[in-house]
Amino acid sequence: VAPVYLDNAATSFPKPEEVYRAVDRFMRENGTSAGRGQYSRAVAAEELVLETRKLLAELLGADEPSRVILTSGATEAINLALRGLLRPGDHVVTSSMEHNAVWRCLKALQAEGVADVTAVPSLPDGRLPPERVEQAFRPNTRLVALVQASNVTGTLLPVDRVAELARAHGALVLVDAAQTAGVFPIHVTRTGIDLLAFPGHKGLLGPPGTGGLYIGPGVRLRPLKWGGTGRESLLEDMPETLPDRYEAGTLNVPGLAGLGAGVRYVLERGVDDIREHEKTLIAHALEVLARVPGLRIYGPADPNEQVGVISFNLAGLGPEQVAYALDEAYGIMVRAGLHCAPSAHRTIGTVETGTVRASVGVFNTEQDLDYLARALTEIAALV
Numbered sequence: 095v096a097p098v099y100l101d102n103a104a105t106s107f108p109k110p111e112e113v114y115r116a117v118d119r120f121m122r123e124n125g126t127s128a129g130r131g132q133y134s135r136a137v138a139a140e141e142l143v144l145e146t147r148k149l150l151a152e153l154l155g156a157d158e159p160s161r162v163i164l165t166s167g168a169t170e171a172i173n174l175a176l177r178g179l180l181r182p183g184d185h186v187v188t189s190s191m192e193h194n195a196v197w198r199c200l201k202a203l204q205a206e207g208v209a210d211v212t213a214v215p216s217l218p219d220g221r222l223p224p225e226r227v228e229q230a231f232r233p234n235t236r237l238v239a240l241v242q243a244s245n246v247t248g249t250l251l252p253v254d255r256v257a258e259l260a261r262a263h264g265a266l267v268l269v270d271a272a273q274t275a276g277v278f279p280i281h282v283t284r285t286g287i288d289l290l291a292f293p294g295h296k297g298l299l300g301p302p303g304t305g306g307l308y309i310g311p312g313v314r315l316r317p318l319k320w321g322g323t324g325r326e327s328l329l330e331d332m333p334e335t336l337p338d339r340y341e342a343g344t345l346n347v348p349g350l351a352g353l354g355a356g357v358r359y360v361l362e363r364g365v366d367d368i369r370e371h372e373k374t375l376i377a378h379a380l381e382v383l384a385r386v387p388g389l390r391i392y393g394p395a396d397p398n399e400q401v402g403v404i405s406f407n408l409a410g411l412g413p414e415q416v417a418y419a420l421d422e423a424y425g426i427m428v429r430a431g432l433h434c435a436p437s438a439h440r441t442i443g444t445v446e447t448g449t450v451r452a453s454v455g456v457f458n459t460e461q462d463l464d465y466l467a468r469a470l471t472e473i474a475a476l477v
């Protein structure tokens with residue numbers, strides 16, 4: 095049987111053909127550094143980066159492409175946002191469903207005496223009642239940092255409502271869109287999102303090593319890196335101009351060429367269409383997995399309340415054993431364990447064992463999920 099990839103929450107695979115072609119073409123036919131040379135090929139590389147930035151701005155509803163800062167992934171974007179914004183005396187509200195990208199970064203800032211953190215507990219299925227967030231605000235709350243969809247359960251968190259609450263309390267909002275960018279509608283300007291971190295290599299279908307941070311008007315961050323920008327070289331500090339202020343060093347232009355192709359694919363197909371496709375797949379997965387003896391699903395188990403991620407366990411087997419059997423005997427690739435989000439596992443009651451996580455992407459089909467359910471039924475029969 096052909097292998098079935100169900101680990102799209104980690105990184106998406108396969109990519110659209112255009113993505114492979116764009117990376118290959120840039121590496122072979124251009125290969126220069128963007129923003130560093132006056133010759134025509136270097137200018138073409140710079141234009142290619144600008145094109146990717148424009149496509150990202152269009153997808154995210156950002157008014158100016160220069161507000162989209164290109165990074166190596168969501169993790170770097172989150173570090174830039176949190177380390178760049180927070181100062182001693184600041185209070186941060188977050189949720190118990192955060193990935194370590196936010197969680198460890200906030201814990202480090204707390205240990206350094208920079209930020210005081212309140213993690214608002216989600217319900218056992220990951221959902222977060224906005225009233226709980228509202229109660230956590232203090233006069234010195236500078237930021238709410240919230241994952242838009244959990245990478246453990248897929249649960250959608252109420253980002254729009256929390257953005258309204260933050261505005262009313264004079265705080266900013268950072269959204270971790272690692273599991274939503276490209277697969278769930280996002281409009282930073284309309285929603286009033288001040289900072290939005292996204293990977294380029296998951297729902298945006300670009301290569302690994304790509305991602306970005308949207309920085310809203312009125313938000314000024316301290317850079318995370320200092321170095322060359324190709325412009326204003328006489329300045330001894332990083333320039334004030336965007337995006338240069340936050341993009342020191344040679345950019346990953348081949349990756350960004352691929353990311354541009356990925357975002358173009360998403361825009362052409364339409365985020366709403368991709369969302370519908372994933373909702374259909376999740377509805378189907380929930381239906382067929384419910385028939386597997388001894389299988390317990392975590393999270394809302396409702397396609398309207400989650401993205402294309404499902405966590406589960408099989409009675410009598412550890413998640414690693416299940417994932418190993420799926421890979422060895424069936425060629426099905428899923429992730430097992432704590433998924434870099436220990437607090438989320440505490441919330442859903444699986445911190446001792448972790449879960450098996452299956453996550454779909456644009457190229458998965460209902461047949462892939464039928465095959466998963468069949469394989470799990472056979473594995474369950476062996477226990």
Ligand SMILES: Cc1ncc(COP(=O)(O)O)c(C=O)c1O
Nearest residue numbers: 167168169193195245270272293
């Ligand atoms: C919710 C969440 N936040 C952050 C990240 C980190 O993203 P990246 O791998 O692009 O740094 C991930 C995935 O790895 C994630 O699922």
